[in-house]
Amino acid sequence: MNDHYILKKDHLNSLLRRLMKEYRLVAPTKNPHGDTLFSIIDSIEQAHIDLASQPQGSIKPFLFPQQEVLFDYEHSATIDYHFEHTPDSIPTAFFGVRSCDLSAVLYMDVIFSQKKRDPYYFEKRNEAIIISLACNEPFANCFCNATKTGPFLEYGFDLQLTDLNDRFMVETGRAKGCEIVKRFQHFFEPVEERDSKAQYQAFLEARSHFKQQVHVEQAIKRLAREPIPEEIWESLSLRCQDCGGCAYLCPTCTCFTITDLATSASSGRRIRSWDACTFSGFTRMAGGHNPINSRTHSIKQRFLHKLKYDVQEHGRPSCVGCGRCVGICFGGVDIIRFINKACGQN
Amino acid sequence: MTNSINEIAQAQVILVSGSNTTEAHPQVARRMFDAIDRGAKLIVIDPRRTRLAEHAHIHLAIRPGSDIPLLNAMMRIILDENLADDLFIEMRTENYHALRDMLYQLDLDETAEITGVPLAKISAAAQLYARAQKAVVCYCLGVTQHICGTNNVQSIANLAMLTGHVEKEFTGVDPLRGQNNVQGACDMGALPGHFPSYQPVNTAEYRTKFEQAWGTELSGTPGLSLMEMTHSGPQGAIRGMLIMGENPMLSDPNLKKVEATLKNLDLLVVSDIFLTETAALADVVFPAASFAEKTGTFTNSERRVQMVRQVIPPLGSCRSDGEIIMALSQVMGYDMRYESMAEVMEEIALLAPIYGGMFHDRIEGCWGLQWPCWNRDHAGTSFLHKYYFTRGRGHFVPATHEAAAELPDADFPFILNTGRVYHQYHTGTMTRQSSSLNREASEALLEVNPQDAARLGLRTGDWVELSSRRGSATVKAHITEQVAKGSVYTSFHFPAVAINLLTSDARDPKAQCPEYKVSAVRLEKINP
Numbered sequence: 001m002n003d004h005y006i007l008k009k010d011h012l013n014s015l016l017r018r019l020m021k022e023y024r025l026v027a028p029t030k031n032p033h034g035d036t037l038f039s040i041i042d043s044i045e046q047a048h049i050d051l052a053s054q055p056q057g058s059i060k061p062f063l064f065p066q067q068e069v070l071f072d073y074e075h076s077a078t079i080d081y082h083f084e085h086t087p088d089s090i091p092t093a094f095f096g097v098r099s100c101d102l103s104a105v106l107y108m109d110v111i112f113s114q115k116k117r118d119p120y121y122f123e124k125r126n127e128a129i130i131i132s133l134a135c136n137e138p139f140a141n142c143f144c145n146a147t148k149t150g151p152f153l154e155y156g157f158d159l160q161l162t163d164l165n166d167r168f169m170v171e172t173g174r175a176k177g178c179e180i181v182k183r184f185q186h187f188f189e190p191v192e193e194r195d196s197k198a199q200y201q202a203f204l205e206a207r208s209h210f211k212q213q214v215h216v217e218q219a220i221k222r223l224a225r226e227p228i229p230e231e232i233w234e235s236l237s238l239r240c241q242d243c244g245g246c247a248y249l250c251p252t253c254t255c256f257t258i259t260d261l262a263t264s265a266s267s268g269r270r271i272r273s274w275d276a277c278t279f280s281g282f283t284r285m286a287g288g289h290n291p292i293n294s295r296t297h298s299i300k301q302r303f304l305h306k307l308k309y310d311v312q313e314h315g316r317p318s319c320v321g322c323g324r325c326v327g328i329c330f331g332g333v334d335i336i337r338f339i340n341k342a343c344g345q346n
Numbered sequence: 347m348t349n350s351i352n353e354i355a356q357a358q359v360i361l362v363s364g365s366n367t368t369e370a371h372p373q374v375a376r377r378m379f380d381a382i383d384r385g386a387k388l389i390v391i392d393p394r395r396t397r398l399a400e401h402a403h404i405h406l407a408i409r410p411g412s413d414i415p416l417l418n419a420m421m422r423i424i425l426d427e428n429l430a431d432d433l434f435i436e437m438r439t440e441n442y443h444a445l446r447d448m449l450y451q452l453d454l455d456e457t458a459e460i461t462g463v464p465l466a467k468i469s470a471a472a473q474l475y476a477r478a479q480k481a482v483v484c485y486c487l488g489v490t491q492h493i494c495g496t497n498n499v500q501s502i503a504n505l506a507m508l509t510g511h512v513e514k515e516f517t518g519v520d521p522l523r524g525q526n527n528v529q530g531a532c533d534m535g536a537l538p539g540h541f542p543s544y545q546p547v548n549t550a551e552y553r554t555k556f557e558q559a560w561g562t563e564l565s566g567t568p569g570l571s572l573m574e575m576t577h578s579g580p581q582g583a584i585r586g587m588l589i590m591g592e593n594p595m596l597s598d599p600n601l602k603k604v605e606a607t608l609k610n611l612d613l614l615v616v617s618d619i620f621l622t623e624t625a626a627l628a629d630v631v632f633p634a635a636s637f638a639e640k641t642g643t644f645t646n647s648e649r650r651v652q653m654v655r656q657v658i659p660p661l662g663s664c665r666s667d668g669e670i671i672m673a674l675s676q677v678m679g680y681d682m683r684y685e686s687m688a689e690v691m692e693e694i695a696l697l698a699p700i701y702g703g704m705f706h707d708r709i710e711g712c713w714g715l716q717w718p719c720w721n722r723d724h725a726g727t728s729f730l731h732k733y734y735f736t737r738g739r740g741h742f743v744p745a746t747h748e749a750a751a752e753l754p755d756a757d758f759p760f761i762l763n764t765g766r767v768y769h770q771y772h773t774g775t776m777t778r779q780s781s782s783l784n785r786e787a788s789e790a791l792l793e794v795n796p797q798d799a800a801r802l803g804l805r806t807g808d809w810v811e812l813s814s815r816r817g818s819a820t821v822k823a824h825i826t827e828q829v830a831k832g833s834v835y836t837s838f839h840f841p842a843v844a845i846n847l848l849t850s851d852a853r854d855p856k857a858q859c860p861e862y863k864v865s866a867v868r869l870e871k872i873n874p
Binding site for chain 1: 368373375376380383711768781782785786
């Protein structure tokens with residue numbers, strides 16, 4: 001059973017400042033050009049923490065960077081191969097993470113611990129505290145209600161905040177969250193009955209504020225039952241511009257490629273970078289043959305992975321309904337359009 | 347563009363000519379898709395079956411170089427069907443009779459025959475375009491890179507004026523500019539005969555204005571166009587060149603001539619961010635700063651002037667283009683000094699009327715301003731030619747068919763068309779440095795129609811010796827129905843297949859734009 005507390009908004013900055021003494025703080029910040037992005041906060045006074053807009057990216061890059069040096073290597077006639085990995089594990093508090101993005105982290109936890117735990121991911125993940133913010137007001141392209149990854153969560157967070165106008169309802173989830181409440185007890189007040197009612201009310205109202213009607217369950221069932229007509233793959237793939245924006249912004253897309261970058265004749269570094277299944281180079285073989293026709297089926301793997309293979313493998317889809325791919329796509333080849341088409345709507 | 351890019355999404359009919367929009371202008375293609383989703387109809391004029399053509403409601407797959415007959419046929423059909431906008435013609439245009447007389451002399455069947463498109467299809471497209479309330483034309487290098495490029499563009503203008511599809515929001519004629527700042531370069535007078543803001547050098551009034559501002563005497567004689575310079579030959583009049591951010595050793599047609607010119611200069615100075623094929627020939631190379639290392643403005647296709655801001659200090663000994671020009675001119679005895687790019691912008695506002703109201707403080711923190719923007723209080727202009735054309739009345743210039751300079755024959759039986767691929771940009775100076783872009787497209791592929799391939803015994807992946815009267819290149823074949831029978835197509839991004847060794851340097855006499863889109867070539871399979 002989660003414990004509930006009240007944190008008055010007046011004291012939020014003070015709490016964050018306190019956390020910053022021990023953690024690197026990452027929160028959605030509006031930059032001078034009007035874009036809201038998860039950024040590292042150096043000073044609470046100077047940063048414009050923005051909890052009113054959807055951050056353009058998720059916290060994926062902090063746990064699984066777009067480019068990451070796995071290790072440096074050296075080799076010479078006298079020394080055998082020498083590998084050196086510099087760990088990147090700064091204790092970090094992520095504040096204002098929405099339910100969808102937190103669900104995505106939970107999914108990455110699973111993906112990066114299949115068979116063998118991925119040390120590069122977990123050196124960062126183990127040092128992370130996630131303070132999530134439940135969504136009272138879903139954004140334009142959100143459909144986490146349909147993927148069952150929001151707008152409120154019951155587990156997975158360290159702390160979950162619910163905005164109740166002048167105060168936050170604070171719920172403890174995992175042990176690290178409980179520890180924060182225990183250590184900074186003076187910030188947290190007991191919950192009154194009206195607060196619980198207000199949270200319940202916010203919970204109910206949020207469900208009716210979704211602007212998108214997306215039938216994820218229906219699409220999953222159809223995908224499990226029968227193949228999707230070829231015309232649907234073709235009509236969508238023809239509009240795909242192969243930019244990879246969907247995969248890069250997607251909080252659950254974790255495909256990567258590995259390259260060795262020689263820094264001299266005897267040394268170099270191995271780098272892991274994001275990749276995307278929509279790129280033709282992702283599947284093209286050395287001789288030039290591509291088992292996937294990148295013109296007519298470029299997006300097939302992406303949608304099947306999200307809505308079919310992951311359901312088979314992990315029992316749930318790996319789309320968390322954040323809607324970011326809807327906003328970024330040049331050609332309107334987003335997952336909402338696909339789901340609607342798969343459900344026989346246009 | 348007479349329109350703004352966003353207006354395209356609201357058009358009812360979009361006529362795209364000679365533009366591989368999805369690959370070359372994806373952000374524009376995005377608006378086209380939005381329009382199609384809203385029920386708009388798309389007409390694509392292109393010899394190739396491009397990705398956009400697959401979305402088209404009508405695809406007019408013309409023979410390369412037959413744009414004028416096609417547009418004339420469309421206009422004649424519009425007259426015959428009584429779909430011309432008489433009121434617009436009366437109120438806003440001149441010289442209509444010349445166009446009408448020319449159109450009435452056309453033999454429609456004969457004209458359609460030149461284009462290779464069935465007349466019924468041309469008629470359907472003409473009526474669709476003419477009947478729409480809001481119709482835009484987007485065109486690109488497939489229209490301009492012909493010996494009759496100027497006439498092609500004028501014919502598009504004729505079509506738009508004949509149907510009154512200008513001067514209103516969501517209707518207009520939109521050349522899609524290929525580079526982030528090519529519009530800005532033209533606006534700033536990087537043209538042979540104009541000062542900034544298209545003020546001719548041979549008009550004393552303008553010249554005096556700039557002479558006073560710059561405190562020096564200026565020539566009233568227009569300079570040379572690009573091709574007149576890079577093709578001036580080993581004994582040409584030009585003895586020294588400063589080339590900034592341009593790679594003619596890969597991008598200009600008939601490269602052997604370019605090489606002969608550049609190698610025989612007394613002095614060649616190249617300024618670029620990487621050592622390009624052109625820079626490799628230079629006596630002096632200036633390392634230039636990239637977009638991230640400098641502050642200034644870029645002007646895009648829709649005439650929008652936007653800030654670009656320095657985010658990192660210049661690496662190594664790089665300097666911004668502005669600093670390079672200032673340092674050079676100081677050495678050469680002209681004391682050019684601007685404290686900041688904001689000061690340069692102030693001078694632009696003073697001297698270039700269409701930029702009259704553009705100052706850094708106005709374009710910072712927003713999406714910039716679209717010219718003409720006459721003064722500080724002016725909000726900029728989202729679409730052109732409202733109430734009247736810039737020159738007063740729109741002048742109809744009738745044009746007739748002009749065959750490409752080099753047609754296929756027994757020795758060189760194929761038409762070579764060149765263009766771009768999505769993952770590479772122009773001569774690849776920047777994009778070829780990126781491993782992920784190179785993984786997507788790392789070599790030139792020669793698109794060959796399956797029927798031709800069968801005849802030549804070619805399969806995808808086979809190597810082909812491609813030659814023209816000017817040179818040859820070895821390129822990998824890619825068999826696809828995207829190209830018509832008798833035509834082949836490839837890109838010019840890769841030095842390994844320097845396709846411009848082959849291309850024709852015949853050019854439009856007015857714009858001096860080379861005919862990259864039609865060269866006669868021969869294919870020979872190379873047996874391993």
